[in-house]
Amino acid sequence: MKLRDMLRMSASSLWKRKIRTVLTVLGVVIGTASIVVMISLGLGLKRASLEEIEQYGGLTSVTVMEKDAFDMDASDAGGQKKKQATQHLDDKVLDTIRQVDHVEYAYPVLEAEAMILYGGYQCYTTLRGMPAESMEYLKLNLGQGSLPKPGDEQLSLVFGNGIIGDFYNEKTGQSYWSDGKLPDIDLMESPLMYVLDTENYYNFLWGGSGEEGSTAAMPKKYMFPTSGVLAGSVEDYNSNSYAVWCDLEALKKVLKKEFRNRSIPGQPTSASGKPMKEIFYNSIMVGVDDMDHVKEVQNTISQLGYSAESNAEWVESMQGQYQSIQLALGGIGAVSLLVAAIGIANTMMMSIYERTREIGIMKVLGCDMKNIQGMFLLEAGYIGLIGGLIGTGVSYGLSAVINTLMSTEGSGIDLAAASGISYIPGWLSLLAIGFAVIVGMVAGFFPSLRAMRLSPLAAIRNE
Amino acid sequence: MDRAVIAVSDLYKIYRVGENRVRALDGVSFQVRRGEFCSIVGTSGSGKSTLLNMLAGLEKPTKGKIIIAGEHIEKKSENQLVAFRRKHIGFVFQSFNLMPSMNALENVALPLTFQGIDKKKRLEMAAEVLDLVGLSSHKNHKPTQMSGGQQQRVGIARALVVSPEIIFADEPTGNLDSRTSAEVMELIREIITKKNQTLVMVTHDDHLASFADRIFRIMDGRIIGIEETGRRKTT
Ligand SMILES: Nc1ncnc2c1ncn2[C@@H]1O[C@H](COP(=O)(O)OP(=O)(O)OP(=O)(O)O)[C@@H](O)[C@H]1O
Ligand SMILES: [Mg+2]
Numbered sequence: 081m082k083l084r085d086m087l088r089m090s091a092s093s094l095w096k097r098k099i100r101t102v103l104t105v106l107g108v109v110i111g112t113a114s115i116v117v118m119i120s121l122g123l124g125l126k127r128a129s130l131e132e133i134e135q136y137g138g139l140t141s142v143t144v145m146e147k148d149a150f151d152m153d154a155s156d157a158g159g160q161k162k163k164q165a166t167q168h169l170d171d172k173v174l175d176t177i178r179q180v181d182h183v184e185y186a187y188p189v190l191e192a193e194a195m196i197l198y199g200g201y202q203c204y205t206t207l208r209g210m211p212a213e214s215m216e217y218l219k220l221n222l223g224q225g226s227l228p229k230p231g232d233e234q235l236s237l238v239f240g241n242g243i244i245g246d247f248y249n250e251k252t253g254q255s256y257w258s259d260g261k262l263p264d265i266d267l268m269e270s271p272l273m274y275v276l277d278t279e280n281y282y283n284f285l286w287g288g289s290g291e292e293g294s295t296a297a298m299p300k301k302y303m304f305p306t307s308g309v310l311a312g313s314v315e316d317y318n319s320n321s322y323a324v325w326c327d328l329e330a331l332k333k334v335l336k337k338e339f340r341n342r343s344i345p346g347q348p349t350s351a352s353g354k355p356m357k358e359i360f361y362n363s364i365m366v367g368v369d370d371m372d373h374v375k376e377v378q379n380t381i382s383q384l385g386y387s388a389e390s391n392a393e394w395v396e397s398m399q400g401q402y403q404s405i406q407l408a409l410g411g412i413g414a415v416s417l418l419v420a421a422i423g424i425a426n427t428m429m430m431s432i433y434e435r436t437r438e439i440g441i442m443k444v445l446g447c448d449m450k451n452i453q454g455m456f457l458l459e460a461g462y463i464g465l466i467g468g469l470i471g472t473g474v475s476y477g478l479s480a481v482i483n484t485l486m487s488t489e490g491s492g493i494d495l496a497a498a499s500g501i502s503y504i505p506g507w508l509s510l511l512a513i514g515f516a517v518i519v520g521m522v523a524g525f526f527p528s529l530r531a532m533r534l535s536p537l538a539a540i541r542n543e
Numbered sequence: 544m545d546r547a548v549i550a551v552s553d554l555y556k557i558y559r560v561g562e563n564r565v566r567a568l569d570g571v572s573f574q575v576r577r578g579e580f581c582s583i584v585g586t587s588g589s590g591k592s593t594l595l596n597m598l599a600g601l602e603k604p605t606k607g608k609i610i611i612a613g614e615h616i617e618k619k620s621e622n623q624l625v626a627f628r629r630k631h632i633g634f635v636f637q638s639f640n641l642m643p644s645m646n647a648l649e650n651v652a653l654p655l656t657f658q659g660i661d662k663k664k665r666l667e668m669a670a671e672v673l674d675l676v677g678l679s680s681h682k683n684h685k686p687t688q689m690s691g692g693q694q695q696r697v698g699i700a701r702a703l704v705v706s707p708e709i710i711f712a713d714e715p716t717g718n719l720d721s722r723t724s725a726e727v728m729e730l731i732r733e734i735i736t737k738k739n740q741t742l743v744m745v746t747h748d749d750h751l752a753s754f755a756d757r758i759f760r761i762m763d764g765r766i767i768g769i770e771e772t773g774r775r776k777t778t
Contacts, residue, residue, distance in 0.1 A: 081656060081657050081658075081659055082656075082659050082661075085656050085659075085662070089656075092644070093644075096644055437640070438642060441636075441640045441642070442653075442657070443625060444599070444601065444628065444634050444636075445628070445629075445634070445653060445654045445657060445701070446625055446626070446628045446629025446630075446632075446654055446657050446658070446705075447625065447629075447657040448622070448625055448626070448629075448657065449621065449622050449625060450622075451657070535601075536601050537596065537601050537602060539636075539640055540592075540596070540601065540636055540637075540640070540713065
């Protein structure tokens with residue numbers, strides 16, 4: 081018997097019993113919709129929290145730093161005390177890290193303290209020098225200006241949107257966070273002055289002594305142009321709000337000039353306290369291809385002898401938490417689908433009793449037992465399919481309703497406001513439909529077995 | 544000389560009903576030649592239907608051998624029996640047993656569906672057979688829109704459409720009046736003679752039985768006599 085004919089016969093026997101079919105399908109609709117909506121709530125919560133983590137520095141990035149001398153593994157410290165020299169971060173390390181599996185990109189970061197001065201305001205901050213060509217990985221959302229161009233001789237800066245709040249009045253000490261008034265500075269246009277030798281600047285301000293005991297002189301001030309400012313107000317927080325970036329090479333050049341023959345603050349020194357020839361990086365930022373590989377990459381880099389940090393643990397614990405919420409919610413939905421499955425089994429049983437004669441005739445006329453079973457399985461599968469399709473459609477509607485209700489309420493759950501508390505990804509709806517079909521077929525299995533085993537004699541015995 | 548297309552030897556069917564044993568068939572042996580039309584007559588309860596059902600593989604014998612078209616029926620599993628019927632056997636029911644939701648054409652085409660024949664092809668074949676039984680104008684009628692005689696013609700067309708070697712009919716005219724019965728009998732005879740098909744028919748009506756080439760008389764599960772009607776032209 082052809083599959084097409086089996087499909088046709090199953091469909092027509094459902095069509096013959098419209099009301100019963102509709103009622104049975106309704107059960108599946110309710111079951112599917114409740115599972116999907118329940119899981120969508122779990123997924124929505126999870127997505128919202130992942131978005132939150134994303135704001136705190138990304139889900140796929142690993143920060144590599146030198147291992148602290150004190151941070152040595154306990155096991156190493158106990159047995160062989162072969163205190164390996166601290167490994168500094170240089171281009172060789174960078175290359176090694178780039179070779180690690182699943183690493184998409186890696187770029188170095190060199191940090192330098194700086195005091196920004198303008199019109200009676202000052203701001204103590206850290207400049208983050210990184211290759212201009214890598215800045216795209218930061219996915220910065222510029223409000224004004226542009227990113228520094230690779231190969232620019234001139235050091236130029238990109239400010240986070242929160243930096244303006246870090247400027248404080250030299251005399252009163254007030255800043256935006258204390259008096260609510262934004263300083264009258266246009267980060268793009270105002271000529272900002274930078275002091276890189278902050279230690280001597282403080283010494284100069286408060287009359288301390290310089291390196292060789294001499295009275296500190298006012299260190300050199302530089303003027304660097306601003307190339308861009310991030311979008312957003314001073315109060316919009318994300319992981320980039322309080323950063324100041326510049327091109328790595330330009331920063332290196334400026335530092336070398338400022339600290340000629342002296343050690344650059346934050347840079348390692350040789351055993352005798354002499355400055356080293358090379359400038360080492362403070363950290364290397366690593367981008368991993370997928371969230372699931374972050375842990376692995378982190379471990380590999382740790383084993384190379386560096387400290388590697390990421391949000392992986394945070395994400396893991398959060399995911400564990402939401403998995404259990406999802407399981408609980410999905411379980412509630414599953415109960416209603418179970419009830420629907422019993423409904424399908426019942427409907428199929430009834431229909432087999434009614435059709436004893438028909439089944440018998442088909443057997444006498446030479447219909448294969450497998451085909452008879454197949455037709456009943458298909459019938460149950462149809463109920464599951466139709467119910468699953470409609471149920472998924474209904475869930476999209478319910479999900480939209482839940483999301484609009486939650487967002488207009490403006491209630492405490494503002495992390496959900498952005499993308500909605502209920503979220504149905506494509507795979508969930510496909511899975512739900514597939515699951516409904518399988519549930520239908522499983523529910524229809526024993527009835528179909530019964531149909532297959534019915535005696536053909538039943539048909540011929542006169543009523 | 545015709546080879547026997549049906550060979551039954553020493554066939555028993557014993558039903559247990561509580562303590563009692565009912566000997567529905569009590570040692571039956573006979574042969575049917577290819578192309579022959581046989582009728583089985585007997586009083587009610589004599590075991591006619593039991594015999595026919597066993598020949599068609601709808602019921603298992605207690606003891607004995609049944610060879611149909613060269614194959615041992617009594618040894619087959621239910622699934623093999625279904626396949627065997629699909630290939631070799633047509634069945635006409637007393638109570639027509641048409642599918643109520645299908646029209647005449649679809650009913651006749653149903654056994655072809657089980658053989659995996661394309662829709663277009665099987666509807667063509669069904670239409671041909673319906674023409675043969677004189678129901679050209681009733682192809683789209685549902686069973687409830689036809690008379691008993693017309694329904695039985697559809698039933699006969701359904702048995703014939705697969706061109707079976709052997710056709711079994713259990714009181715095919717049991718629900719029809721005597722005139723219609725005679726018409727239907729003439730029709731069956733004509734068609735099977737043309738195609739040299741074998742027909743075994745159960746009836747309790749001596750007149751209808753006389754349409755056959757041979758008549759088996761059965762009583763209390765035994766064959767008590769075989770009559771040649773002389774209808775068949777011997778060559
Ligand atoms: N399933 C069964 N269980 C027990 N006894 C049965 C069963 N089927 C048939 N019998 C018995 O077997 C005997 C033969 O029955 P069968 O149906 O073959 O009679 P029949 O010749 O076809 O009669 P009728 O002309 O009334 O149709 C009867 O005595 C009947 O009671
Ligand atoms: Mg009978």
